Amino acid sequence: DQQVKQNSPSLSVQEGRISILNCDYTNSMFDYFLWYKKYPAEGPTFLISISSIKDKNEDGRFTVFLNKSAKHLSLHIVPSQPGDSAVYFCAASATGGGADGLTFGKGTHLIIQP
Amino acid sequence: DAEITQSPRHKITETGRQVTLACHQTWNHNNMFWYRQDLGHGLRLIHYSYGVQDTNKGEVSDGYSVSRSNTEDLPLTLESAASSQTSVYFCASSESWVSEAFFGQGTRLTVV
Numbered sequence: 287d288q289q290v291k292q293n294s295p296s297l298s299v300q301e302g303r304i305s306i307l308n309c310d311y312t313n314s315m316f317d318y319f320l321w322y323k324k325y326p327a328e329g330p331t332f333l334i335s336i337s338s339i340k341d342k343n344e345d346g347r348f349t350v351f352l353n354k355s356a357k358h359l360s361l362h363i364v365p366s367q368p369g370d371s372a373v374y375f376c377a378a379s380a381t382g383g384g385a386d387g388l389t390f391g392k393g394t395h396l397i398i399q400p
Numbered sequence: 401d402a403e404i405t406q407s408p409r410h411k412i413t414e415t416g417r418q419v420t421l422a423c424h425q426t427w428n429h430n431n432m433f434w435y436r437q438d439l440g441h442g443l444r445l446i447h448y449s450y451g452v453q454d455t456n457k458g459e460v461s462d463g464y465s466v467s468r469s470n471t472e473d474l475p476l477t478l479e480s481a482a483s484s485q486t487s488v489y490f491c492a493s494s495e496s497w498v499s500e501a502f503f504g505q506g507t508r509l510t511v512v
Contacts, residue, residue, distance in 0.1 A: 292442075320500055329490055329503030330443070375442060386458050387433050388492075388501055392442035 289313045290378050292391035300399050305363040307394050309376030312357065316378040320388070321350060321361045324373045333374075334361070363396075371398045402427040406491050406504035413511055419478045421507050423491030431494045432474040433501065434458075434466065436487040443490065449474055481511045 291310045299305045307321075317338040322330035336343040336350045336359065343350050349362045363370055376391040404425040413419050425432065434446040445458030447466040455466050463485060465477045478485055488508050494501040 322503075327506070329492075329505050331503070332500035335500060377443075386456065387431075387445045387448045388494075389445070390435070390443040392440065 287312070288391075289316075290376055290389050290391040292374075292376055292394050294394050295392070296395040296397065298397045298399055299366050301368060302365045305361075305366045305370065305396055305398070307361040307363075307374050307376075307396065309359050309361075309391055310357055311359075311378050313378070313380065313389070314357070315380035316389075318379045318381050319350070319352060319359050320377045320379075321348075322375040322377060322390075324375060324393070330375060366396075366398045368398050368400065371396060404491060404493055404502050404504045406489075406507050408507060409505065410508045411510070413481050413509070415481060415483060415511055417481050419481050419509065421476045421478075421489055421491075421509070423474045423476065423504060424472055425491075425493040425502070426472065427493060427495070427502065428471055429493035429495050429502075430471070431496070431501070432468070433492045433494075434464070434474065434476045435490045435492065436460065437490060437506075438487050446476065446489075447474075478509075481509075483511050485509065486511045 320335040321333040323333045324330040334348045352359045373393045373395050375393045377388045407422045430451045433448040435443040444460045449455050449468040488506050490506050491504040492501040
């Protein structure tokens with residue numbers, strides 16, 4: 287049973303517009319959430335994180351929103367740039383136990399069109 | 401600069417052979433992980449370790465083993481390689497459960 291779900295395998299957005307990537311989770315023990323970005327032939331790199339005690343975290347063009355009641359988080363990229371084209375993975379961990387390591391979603395391939 | 405390195409970057413092996421993938425980190429992180437990435441499955445956890453002499457099974461641990469004899473290294477061994485283990489393998493390390501994990505560049509393993 288998939289505990290972290292990214293239901294959109296791909297997303298195409300025009301350069302300069304907002305990109306919104308979504309992630310849902312089922313394990314109520316998850317209390318720390320991260321987004322990773324991955325280019326082909328490279329390892330994933332950390333982008334931004336959020337603790338369950340917050341509902342928003344911002345870092346430059348990247349903002350992550352957490353809705354605990356809906357078990358949903360989203361990553362907003364504003365404005366989208368060509369270098370943002372990559373696969374984005376949502377990940378979650380249970381710092382108090384209840385899950386192993388970091389659990390990842392299947393990823394969303396973001397394509398920024400000129 | 402601290403880093404995490406995997407070797408080899410590419411490996412082709414035959415079915416039934418034992419294969420070991422190396423992972424070395426210089427951050428002095430206690431937590432280390434091995435994931436595999438397959439199309440349609442994202443990143444799935446194979447094994448992980450919280451520290452020296454500690455190892456734990458992840459979601460897809462069958463056919464794999466790890467050992468942690470020091471802080472820096474977590475080698476992943478495929479006891480008897482199978483075609484289903486053809487994949488890209490990523491090693492990662494983190495300082496704690498509330499910090500990001502740093503990933504290696506990956507090892508592309510092909511079992512023929």
